[in-house]
Amino acid sequence: MSERMISLTIDNVKVEVPAGTTVLEAAKQAGINIPTLCYLKDINAIGACRMCVVDTGGRALQAACVLPATDGMVVKTNTPALRDYRRTLLELVLSAHDKKCLTCVRSQSCELQKLCKDLGVENGDRFAGKQNEYAIDDASPSIVRDNNKCILCRRCVAVCSKVQNIGVIGPVNRGFATAIESPWNMKLAQMGCINCGQCINVCPVGALREKDSTDQVWQYLNDPDLHVVVQPAPAVRAALGEEFGYPMGTSVTGQMAAALHRLGFDKVFDTDFGADLTIMEEANELIARIQGGGVLPMITSCSPGWIKFCETYYPDFLDNLSSCKSPHEMLGAVIKSYYAEKAGIDPAKIRVVSVMPCTAKKFEAKREELAATGYPDVDAVITTRELARMIKEAGIDFRALPEENFDSLLGESTGAAVIFGATGGVMEAALRTAYEAITGQVLENVDFRDVRGIQGIKEADVKIGDQVVSVAVASGTGNASKLLDSVRSGEKKYLFIEVMGCPGGCVNGGGQPIVSAQTRMTCDPRVERAKALYQEDADKPLRKSHENSEIKKIYEEYLEKPNSHKAHELLHTHYASRPLYLD
Amino acid sequence: MASVKEQYDALDRVIAENKDLPGALMPVLQGAQEIFGCVPIDVQKYIAQALNVTLSEVYGVATFYSQFSLQPKGEYLISVCLGTACYVKGSQKVLDKLTEVLNVPVGGTTPDGRFTLQATRCLGACGLAPVMTVNDEVYGRLTPDAIPAIIDKYRKAEEA
Missing domain, CATH: 3.10.20.740 (Ubiquitin-like (UB roll))
Structure with a gap:
């Protein structure tokens, strides 16, 4: 047509x-x-x-x-009139802005700053006058809000309510007193905020940012008594390059490993290993639920934004959640047990740092139940953006770095793991392993194309042996709501559902490099970054999690088999419903 | 004075009448303001849940329109017009006199809960400027000197 x-x-x-x-x-x-x-x-x-x-x-x-x-x-x-009009608008915006560009995390990625420069604003104080002073809300472990920089564009409000179906911030009051806030002077941490950070990604200025953990990581690195281990998530390698001038969708896996070595981490492991481990546990949990009459559909549990969303807004689905910890938490638990034993290091002296595309991981790492060894599975979480800042601060010339490998024991991974960073990736990885576990046959074509792509909700019927497994994939919690509503009403039936909290999955996570609204008009980070991950998957010699030799080894030497008692102790968790508001 | 249960029953009726209409939040908030005299946090949470909207949205609307009040208003709501005509005729001085006589700031309520003082935009009675209203009663061509007697009238009405 x-x-x-x-x-x-x-x-x-x-x-x-x-x-x-x-x-x-x-x-x-x-x-x-x-x-x-x-x-x-x-x-x-x-x-x-x-x-x-x-x-x-x-x-x-x-x-x-x-x-x-x-x-x-x-x-x-x-026209001259339009140019004048726009300049005046900018001068008016500046009259209520703190203008502290030199010390702003968004300096050089700020859309207001760029417009002022491009449109030739010469006097930021033309309409100087009364200015509101706002307290900075930094009570959340993930997100910091600074209304002194807010320009009231409402992009954060739109993404929070319309895309994520949450709506924990909105415009309050009127006229000069208008501000974007949570109701009743509550802080974000008191609201049902899921910490996804999508608001940060769409903020044109520095009014929203991640809670910075780089100081904590530098302290670990500077402490000679500590053994500091780092692990980057799959989606980080598909986006980190953007911070160093590479085009969107450039994979920088080898250079990232090199940069992490140079920053001084004692071991550079890979969350991709954790992803392969997750698939071993999750695929077998799914099979056990299907064959043993467990609660279905089973829903993935890798995304901490999604988990908090489920706990807060859909608690009737908690039993559907896989009991698997997310990949970096699994890897953290294994680092402080298996690796600590093998390397002869006291787990009390180990610090695990996760580099994540995600701000919700900062909240997740603080969950008390995620401490399998008695120590937190993960000690600090930094986002892709924070890692880029550390690399710049350390004076590392990222573009000149050679490509290096991850360190052994917990550094090997398969193609199934790297696609965890894109919507549909966890589903596809699980299907690759579940297929072979159920049928006992080799899966020749590992590409499950029906579950790829950026549509908010995807469905597929997958033939495994003589059984048809109905699956669905949702990304963005707004889409998750729609999907869960259709399951709740009985309109839809599935055996397995993947949910990622952010639209497009982790590649578009709240901790990823900022993409301006102008760039988004012609270029979709969800698509470009995912391409890099699927290319990396296609290029890998091994593309099924259970073929990873280090995974085989850890089960032989330590975990026995998926869902064993030991595996449950280290790699699984539980959930609890949460109130909409905290007092 | 209606009991809390009666108040919520009345609110439920307003919600039921409007629930399925587009833009239900405004009439429901107006109803709540009338029933409770204000829209405090518990009432807002109740409305949010009943209409399936966020508390952010409810609070945003309630703080945007000056007709809604988050705290209980006094028995007598005194509104002084600061619209252009009243302003040039000296309504600011009338307002200043009221803050002095009542001993509350603009937007405030007296500790005994009798009077709330507020400034408003044009009340549409410019011919009587400067104008104020006390609940539904209108007072025009005011001077600051006229204020103590008017307030006294309401104080005495209460005592009688």
Whole structure:
């Protein structure tokens, strides 16, 4: 079916676009970047900031982000009046902004800063006057909110309520007193915030950021009595390069391992090993549930944002959650037991640092029940962004680094593990192992393409032996809500469900490098970064978790078999329902 | 004074009437304001759950519109118009006199719970400027000197 095309003229450039396209999108197609601030593709188009105003010859200037292109329309985006208008808008925004760019974590990735530079704002104090002073909310283990930098664009509000179906922040009060806050002066940590950090990723300025843990990691590294072990998650290698000027979707696995060695970690293990271990446990748990009449559908448990979402908003599904810890927690538990014994190191002296694409992992690591050896499985979590800052702070020339390998014992991994970072990846990895465990036959084609891609909800019927296994995959907790509602009502029946808390999975996690709204108009980080992971999977000699030789070894020497008593002690956990608000 | 149960029963009726309409939150909040005299946190949580919206949304609407109050308002709500016509006719001085006579700031309620003082936008009675209302009674062509007698009237009404 062909869409009706319309033609318009923007800055003397003729453009043909499908009906329904906005002037903003049409201009992009004509190679014209209309400045935006509150606009976020597919998520927030409210015409509120007025930065994208254009001249259509009518009486008033129009916001291009909400203006449908019409046939024969003549649009001007760059007139002296428009440039002046936008500069004045920016000066007004600055009148309520703290302007502490030099010490802001978002310096050089700030959309406000960039606009001021690009549009030639010369006086940040033109409308100097009264300014609101806000207390910084840093009570959450994952997210810090600083309203002194907030420009009220509402992108965070939109992603929290519309995409994630949570809505723990919103505009309060009116006029000059308007602020984006949790209701009743509550802090984020008192709300049913799942710590996913999607709000951070979409913030154009530095009003939202991760709770920084780099100081803690530097302290570990500088303590000669400690044995400091690091493990990066699958999705980190697909995005870290962006912080060093590589194009989106560049895999930097080898250089990342080298950088971690140079930072001074005693061992550089790989969360991918933890992912393979997770599959061993989870695939066998699934088989046991199917064959033994356990609670179905079983739902994956790797994503801590999703887990807190389930505990808070869907507690009736807690028994459906796999009891498996997430991969980095599994690896942490194994480092402080198996590895500690083999290397002859007192687990009390070991510190496990996880590098994660995720802010919710910071909350997860603090869960008291995740301490299999009596010590926390994981001691500190830093995000991809924080690792990039540490590398820069240490003066490591990332682009000049050679490619290095992860360290042995807990560093080997298969293709099944690396795709954990993308939506559908855990499902596909589990199916590869479950298929062979159930049928006893070799799975020739390991690609389960039905569960790949960025659609919010995916379904597939997978034939395993003489059984058809119905599976579903959801990413983003808004999509998870829809999927769980359909299961709860009995409309849908599945045996196995994968949920990742962030849209597109961990590649688009709340700890990943910031992608500006302008870049998102033409380039989807969920797609580009996932490509890097699937390429790495395809290039691996081994693509099924149970073929990993270090995995075989740890079961032979230590864990006996999947879901053994020992495995349960170290690698499994439990969940509890949580209140919507804490006093 | 209605019991708490009666108040929530009344709220349930307002919710039931509006639940399935688009934009149900506004009429429900208006109903709650009337029933409880304000929309405190427990009432907001109740509404959020009943309408399946977030507490953020309820609180956002309740703090956006000045007709909603988070704390109980006084028995007599005194609203002084600071619209343009009243302002140029000296309503600020009337308001200042009221803060002095009642000994509360603008937006405040007297400790005995009798009077709440608020400033409002145009009340639409510019011909009588400067104007204030005490509940549903309108007072026009005010001067600061007229204020003590008006307040006295309400204080005495209470005692009688």
